[in-house]
Amino acid sequence: MSSIPHLNLIVAAAVILLLIFVPFIRRLVFALLRVAIAVVAAFVAVAGISMLMNNETIYEKPGAKARIIRFMTVDHAATSEKGLGTATCKWPDEPAAAATSGPAKSTPAPGAAAQPESEETDDVYPELMTRSFPGISRQKVFDLSQQVVNSLGGWKIVKSDPHEGVLECIYTSRILGAEDDVRITVTPKGDIELCSRSGTERKGSTSLLGLFPGDFGANIGHVNQFYETLEPKMDEVYKEEQEKENAKKPHGGP
Numbered sequence: 001m002s003s004i005p006h007l008n009l010i011v012a013a014a015v016i017l018l019l020i021f022v023p024f025i026r027r028l029v030f031a032l033l034r035v036a037i038a039v040v041a042a043f044v045a046v047a048g049i050s051m052l053m054n055n056e057t058i059y060e061k062p063g064a065k066a067r068i069i070r071f072m073t074v075d076h077a078a079t080s081e082k083g084l085g086t087a088t089c090k091w092p093d094e095p096a097a098a099a100t101s102g103p104a105k106s107t108p109a110p111g112a113a114a115q116p117e118s119e120e121t122d123d124v125y126p127e128l129m130t131r132s133f134p135g136i137s138r139q140k141v142f143d144l145s146q147q148v149v150n151s152l153g154g155w156k157i158v159k160s161d162p163h164e165g166v167l168e169c170i171y172t173s174r175i176l177g178a179e180d181d182v183r184i185t186v187t188p189k190g191d192i193e194l195c196s197r198s199g200t201e202r203k204g205s206t207s208l209l210g211l212f213p214g215d216f217g218a219n220i221g222h223v224n225q226f227y228e229t230l231e232p233k234m235d236e237v238y239k240e241e242q243e244k245e246n247a248k249k250p251h252g253g254p
Contacts, residue, residue: 056217056224062122067217075198077219083129089195091181093203127224132191133234138165140237142186148230149184171196171222178209182222192230196222 080087159168165186179199196219200210
């Protein structure tokens with residue numbers, strides 16, 4: 001075992017001598033280093049520009065580390081009551097067991113300690129919290145959702161089902177022309193649930209973009225963009241409803 005450190009020293013010394021006395025190897029190594037630095041710089045630039053275009057940041061909850069890992073390794077997003085990053089949803093072209101309608105829940109073994117609440121809050125993304133609009137009819141919420149999609153650049157409705165309260169959409173990015181799938185569901189209670197996935201997750205997709213496992217926050221960005229555009233319209237609806245209620249009240253005499 002003691003010979004291994006000596007062998008490492010010999011190899012290191014040989015590499016240093018080659019770099020010093022063999023100009024070709026020195027130029028080759030420096031050229032490779034410059035290429036590597038350029039590739040890393042380009043990747044960081046693309047990631048930064050993509051996150052800006054997706055209106056996402058690494059500084060919101062659950063923190064920079066969690067967001068960076070997610071943006072680099074996850075290419076889908078789904079809303080849930082708590083906004084958990086582990087929430088998933090099933091797409092029509094997926095096998096029945098490929099996904100679930102929410103985050104998987106494991107049953108602790110008898111006598112095992114409960115999972116600390118802090119571990120769950122470390123996975124909360126505010127953008128992924130399902131929005132609710134009580135007091136507004138399902139049809140009204142659906143119609144406004146459809147109006148919002150039609151007003152957003154790059155979005156296109158490919159299927160509209162008012163009976164089920166479902167809008168299936170495609171978002172096409174402005175730079176690469178990559179397509180993402182977004183499904184909007186208005187529940188009977190008037191909640192609006194969203195699922196978004198990169199087009200590379202479609203069954204049979206052959207896009208080279210599928211070689212990269214992340215999405216630079218694109219899918220969370222789609223969810224965020226939709227909600228941020230919808231909420232002012234819903235505020236207007238509540239305002240109109242309040243004005244109607246006020247108009248019905250009898251006015252007091254002098």
